[in-house]
Amino acid sequence: MLRARVLAALLIVSFILYYNINKVLGLLTMSFSLASLFPLLLLFTYERLYGVPLPSRTRGGLALVEDIGRRKKITVFLKVVDVRHGFFDLSPIQLYGRARYLLDGSMLDPESELYIIYTNLPRGVLNAYIALGITIENFEDARKKIKQIILTLKKHLLGCGVICSYAKPYEISVGKFFEKTKTSYNLVILTTVSLVILMLLSSSLVVRVIYAYGTVLLTSCLILKRSLGPSFKVKGVTLTLVSNEALYSNPSTLDLLQRSRWINSILYRLNEDFLLVIKVKIAPPHVSDILERESYRAYELGTALDKLSIVSRASRLYTIVERRFRRRESLYEVNVVALCKSKDDAFKLSRSLGAIGLKLRKPLLLTPVLAVIPL
Amino acid sequence: MRAYELIAKLSSIVTPKVYALTSDLIPLMPISTLLPAEAGEGILVGYDELGRPIYLDFEKLPNAHGVITGTTGSGKSTLARSLALSVYEEGVRVLFVDPHGEHCQFVEKFGGISLDLRARVLDITQPPGISPSQWSLELSKAAKHVLSLTESQRAILQDALLEAIEQGTLERALRYLEARRHDPLLEELYVKVRTLLKPFMRPCLNLEELLNNELVSLVLGGGALGLTYEHSVFLTWAVLAELEYFMRSKGVRSSLELVVVIDEAHRLFVLGPENVLVRAFQETRKFGYGFWALNQLPSQIPLEVYQLVGFLIFLPGPKEYVDELASLALLSEDDRDFLLFGIRGTGIVVRQGDPRPRRLRLAIREEAIIR
Numbered sequence: 001m002l003r004a005r006v007l008a009a010l011l012i013v014s015f016i017l018y019y020n021i022n023k024v025l026g027l028l029t030m031s032f033s034l035a036s037l038f039p040l041l042l043l044f045t046y047e048r049l050y051g052v053p054l055p056s057r058t059r060g061g062l063a064l065v066e067d068i069g070r071r072k073k074i075t076v077f078l079k080v081v082d083v084r085h086g087f088f089d090l091s092p093i094q095l096y097g098r099a100r101y102l103l104d105g106s107m108l109d110p111e112s113e114l115y116i117i118y119t120n121l122p123r124g125v126l127n128a129y130i131a132l133g134i135t136i137e138n139f140e141d142a143r144k145k146i147k148q149i150i151l152t153l154k155k156h157l158l159g160c161g162v163i164c165s166y167a168k169p170y171e172i173s174v175g176k177f178f179e180k181t182k183t184s185y186n187l188v189i190l191t192t193v194s195l196v197i198l199m200l201l202s203s204s205l206v207v208r209v210i211y212a213y214g215t216v217l218l219t220s221c222l223i224l225k226r227s228l229g230p231s232f233k234v235k236g237v238t239l240t241l242v243s244n245e246a247l248y249s250n251p252s253t254l255d256l257l258q259r260s261r262w263i264n265s266i267l268y269r270l271n272e273d274f275l276l277v278i279k280v281k282i283a284p285p286h287v288s289d290i291l292e293r294e295s296y297r298a299y300e301l302g303t304a305l306d307k308l309s310i311v312s313r314a315s316r317l318y319t320i321v322e323r324r325f326r327r328r329e330s331l332y333e334v335n336v337v338a339l340c341k342s343k344d345d346a347f348k349l350s351r352s353l354g355a356i357g358l359k360l361r362k363p364l365l366l367t368p369v370l371a372v373i374p375l
Numbered sequence: 376m377r378a379y380e381l382i383a384k385l386s387s388i389v390t391p392k393v394y395a396l397t398s399d400l401i402p403l404m405p406i407s408t409l410l411p412a413e414a415g416e417g418i419l420v421g422y423d424e425l426g427r428p429i430y431l432d433f434e435k436l437p438n439a440h441g442v443i444t445g446t447t448g449s450g451k452s453t454l455a456r457s458l459a460l461s462v463y464e465e466g467v468r469v470l471f472v473d474p475h476g477e478h479c480q481f482v483e484k485f486g487g488i489s490l491d492l493r494a495r496v497l498d499i500t501q502p503p504g505i506s507p508s509q510w511s512l513e514l515s516k517a518a519k520h521v522l523s524l525t526e527s528q529r530a531i532l533q534d535a536l537l538e539a540i541e542q543g544t545l546e547r548a549l550r551y552l553e554a555r556r557h558d559p560l561l562e563e564l565y566v567k568v569r570t571l572l573k574p575f576m577r578p579c580l581n582l583e584e585l586l587n588n589e590l591v592s593l594v595l596g597g598g599a600l601g602l603t604y605e606h607s608v609f610l611t612w613a614v615l616a617e618l619e620y621f622m623r624s625k626g627v628r629s630s631l632e633l634v635v636v637i638d639e640a641h642r643l644f645v646l647g648p649e650n651v652l653v654r655a656f657q658e659t660r661k662f663g664y665g666f667w668a669l670n671q672l673p674s675q676i677p678l679e680v681y682q683l684v685g686f687l688i689f690l691p692g693p694k695e696y697v698d699e700l701a702s703l704a705l706l707s708e709d710d711r712d713f714l715l716f717g718i719r720g721t722g723i724v725v726r727q728g729d730p731r732p733r734r735l736r737l738a739i740r741e742e743a744i745i746r
Contacts, residue, residue, distance in 0.1 A: 083409045
């Protein structure tokens with residue numbers, strides 16, 4: 001996010017340089033920033049013209065296999081059949097203990113990726129799936145490894161009172177949220193016309209640079225289309241997690257029980273189809289060190305300058321440090337993606353998750369967001 | 376798919392990295408969000424707080440026995456009729472043991488037989504497919520509990536009843552005891568038994584014939600012209616014992632064939648854990664029938680029964696009643712409040728194999744309501 005902002009700022013500066021200070025320097029800066037922004041603009045244009053490309057993953061029996069460089073990521077799926085206990089009968093402290101054990105214990109290794117997936121069926125039935133992604137180097141005996149991962153996860157979940165059955169990746173019906181886009185030849189004509197105009201164009205350099213940039217974008221989209229294969233339009237609204245305000249507060253177990261009730265209430269009351277994917281990964285160790293350092297630095301700066309806003313920010317950051325070390329909570333990297341058929345449901349879901357501190361927004365680019373869905 | 380990986384990686388710079396601590400994610404865990412799963416088959420009992428239908432599935436329950444508790448006026452009988460109608464429509468025969476005759480109108484409305492045992496006398500000298508000695512033992516046990524007899528008095532009564540059964544008339548039993556009246560202990564026995572057996576002297580009804588009917592209501596107590604409390608309890612015992620032996624004689628059944636609804640079940644429960652109803656709860660699962668006992672106070676029900684029944688339905692009531700229930704079942708604070716503040720037509724159901732109580736708006740069928 002920060003890099004994108006820097007690039008945008010660079011683009012503005014380049015315009016100012018070009019018109020006011022030094023045209024050569026301005027053009028150089030502009031070329032650099034446009035080149036850096038190119039992938040983002042290319043993808044943005046591509047998504048608007050053709051739709052969203054989806055990853056191609058191999059579905060092998062009970063697992064999903066994905067190439068990550070030389071390694072392979074295996075994702076196994078379990079369907080939650082029932083929960084023996086839950087927010088409806090457990091005391092706040094019991095719920096906290098069990099849910100915490102469920103989450104922390106599901107991470108079979110530090111690089112595991114845990115997915116919690118909720119989707120609804122007609123007649124108010126809520127389906128939940130738990131998926132675990134493990135990256136392996138050696139793909140030999142993969143079947144044995146998959147079996148081992150599933151059994152370990154299933155046993156752990158049973159210990160938490162979550163009864164699961166084996167599930168296949170394609171059991172989770174996501175097809176209803178995507179519509180395959182048709183190939184259009186209008187873009188080919190438009191690109192050709194643009195190229196001809198570009199050759200005949202005789203205006204200022206900046207206009208020609210920008211026009212050329214646009215033409216290159218269109219041409220790149222055409223090339224990309226051939227490499228990416230089919231693309232899809234999302235039917236409905238896509239939301240993604242942009243920030244977590246809950247991080248800066250210290251919730252009591254009663255708060256957590258109350259939040260669970262909210263989420264339960266909203267998930268069972270959404271009217272139309274939805275898919276909610278929560279991806280959880282253990283954050284790298286340096287993240288908590290950075291947060292701690294930032295907290296101390298903000299405090300020192302705030303007290304030195306006598307600025308309450310900075311001291312207050314330090315205090316918020318220190319809450320994370322305290323929770324991390326006093327309450328021994330684990331720090332996770334989280335992605336949340338919600339696909340809702342109706343705008344109304346998307347609004348309700350976004351408000352409910354917002355109430356527990358998880359802020360969802362419509363993303364500008366859908367490709368990185370949809371890549372989170374393990375399907 | 377190299378191109379996809381490349382653009383996904385490049386575009387990830389605009390995707391913010393969001394961090395969360397364990398507690399932030401607890402409300403999203405399945406244990407925090409999911410409600411207990413529902414099977415969706417069987418007979419409808421009601422709707423839970425989310426409007427999901429809740430069923431009693433006798434195929435999945437370990438047995439078809441049940442207990443419905445609720446204070447007077449809470450709607451036990453209406454609920455029992457509603458559930459009975461649902462199983463009746465599934466082809467299961469239903470028998471109401473009805474001390475007050477309140478189910479007769481309902482039974483007759485659906486073409487069933489309503490039989491007033493105050494007017495027509497049941498022949499208790501006919502052993503239901505068992506030996507006379509076994510039947511005399513059964514009847515003597517019933518008399519022992521109803522009349523508070525000693526074990527030696529019961530043994531003598533058993534002999535008297537054996538003679539009566541063999542001869543086919545109850546007068547033989549009284550004559551047997553009268554001949555031994557010189558003993559003060561037997562004098563007391565004679566007086567008590569004579570009073571008890573008096574209404575059964577001229578029998579005109581064989582229960583076995585009745586049990587083949589689809590829907591039956593047996594009225595066996597109450598009213599100014601009716602049987603006394605002791606007679607009613609003795610008769611209920613005899614009917615249930617006869618029923619037990621009748622069903623046993625038909626052999627083991629895998630499906631539910633008969634449901635016996637016992638209103639005012641406390642009359643039997645208070646007789647102690649050896650009574651015929653507790654025995655029925657324990658031993659009759661495999662013979663294709665289930666007992667539904669309707670009772671007001673949870674404390675009157677022997678503890679064994681709570682462990683044996685396939686389902687329990689608690690209707691709202693006052694604090695003391697709810698406190699008793701909470702000590703017997705896994706009721707949370709919310710469940711207690713639900714029963715304390717609950718209105719008529721609501722209740723809690725607990726099914727064996729799924730100990731999580733479900734708070735319900737009961738689905739009472741219109742036909743079950745008697746106005």
